Amino acid sequence: MNIAVITGASSGMGLQFALKLNSLDKDIDEFWLIARRKKRLEILSRKLGSKTRIFALDLEKTASIEELQKDLKNNNPKIKYLVNAAGFGIIGDVGEYDMRIEAEMLDLNVRGVTLLTNICLKYMSEGSSIFMLASAAAFMPQPGFAVYAASKAYVLSYSRALSNELKKRKINVIAVCPGPVSTEFFKKAEKKHSMAFYKKIFMADARAVVSRAISDSLLRRSVSVYGFGMNIFRFCTKLMPHGFLMKIIKLK
Ligand SMILES: NC(=O)c1ccc[n+]([C@@H]2O[C@H](COP(=O)([O-])OP(=O)(O)OC[C@H]3O[C@@H](n4cnc5c(N)ncnc54)[C@H](OP(=O)(O)O)[C@@H]3O)[C@@H](O)[C@H]2O)c1
Known part of the structure; x- marks a missing residue:
């Protein structure tokens, strides 16, 4: 049984990934939709019109990952797609919010992504694909968005290393x-x-970002950057000192 595991499926890019993969790939037998808002997932499930399983889970919690691990063990599927889209960020300086909010951001954006990927890997094989929702915020430190940008820098670094590791198994990571x-x-x-x-x-449309990510993945790219402006930004972060760029970014 081929499945697509999609986190953050209740809104935004996770939801768009589910719709797009459903229209592009008829070999997916089941969509495993993960997010906290069950009703939203039920609405998406009706739209997909194919077999779905709903997991109303909080991915900041290890117990949720363990629950998924048990379901994977019981069903022994082939994971054809893993989309790690669940994530959040809050604009503000370090320490401005309660420490629990910063911890939640790391638990979801860093820990959740790492643990979920870990438990999914053994169910993936040649031709499987992993989509990691990082961000252009990963390209350099972001004053006023520091914890979020650092969490996404982790996702980018982790994802590129994983992409390299999984080349021998012919699993694509983007x-x-x-x-x-x-x-x-x-x-x-x-x-x-x-x-x-x-x-x-630079505000982009979620559908366009997801379409671009899927076509970049088909081209076996390890990073997908949507839009001319963001590609220029990435180029600048490679070329210019981050100290200088941070002064510009502070102009808000
Ligand atoms: N929008 C942007 O500008 C942007 C830019 C670059 C990268 N990104 C990244 O892209 C990814 C998707 O974001 P989006 O823009 O599509 O945002 P979104 O519409 O707010 O979607 C976030 C998704 O994450 C889920 N989620 C949040 N907390 C969760 C938790 N504790 N456990 C399980 N699921 C949780 C939400 O579902 P529930 O609330 O139902 O749990 C929702 O489905 C994120 O990783 C984000 O950091 C976003």
């Missing part, structure tokens, strides 16, 4: 690194502060 994308992400991210005005110019 780090998806968009700039701002129009999703519910900003409801939480802008709790206290708005995104810098100049970043809004």
Whole structure:
């Protein structure tokens, strides 16, 4: 049985990945949809019109990963796609929020992604693909978004190393690194502060970012960056001193 495991499937890019993979690949026997909001997953399940399993789980908790591990063991599927899309960020300086919020961000963006990938790997084989939702925030430190950017720098580094490790098994791993994308992400991210005005110019459509990520993955790329502006930004972060760029980014 071929399955697609998709976290963050209740909204934004995770949801778009489910819809797009469903329309592109008829060999997926079951979608395993993971997020906390069960009702949202049920709505998506009806839209998919194919077999789905709903896992209303909080991926910040080890117990949730263990539950998934048990289900994988009981079903022994082939994971054709793993989409690690669950994640969140909050704009604000370090220490501005309660330490628990910073811990939750790391538990989901770093720990959750690492543990879930770990338990999925043995069910993947030649032709399987992993999509890791990193961010353009991973390209350099981001004052005012420090913990989030650092968590995504982890995802990018981890993903590129994993991509290299899995080449021999012919499993494709791609780090998806968009700039701002129009999703519910900003409801939480802008709790206290708005995104810098100049970043809004680069706001992308979730469907377009996901389509680009899937076509980049088919081309066996290990990083997908949507849009001309973000590709220029990535180039600058490779070329220019990050100290200088951080001064510019502070202009908010
Ligand atoms: N939007 C952007 O500008 C942007 C840019 C670059 C990268 N990204 C990254 O792209 C990924 C998807 O973000 P998005 O823009 O699609 O945001 P989104 O619409 O807010 O979706 C986030 C998803 O994560 C799930 N989630 C959040 N906390 C969770 C938890 N504790 N346990 C399980 N699931 C949880 C949410 O579902 P529930 O609330 O139902 O649990 C939701 O389905 C994230 O990793 C984000 O960091 C976003």
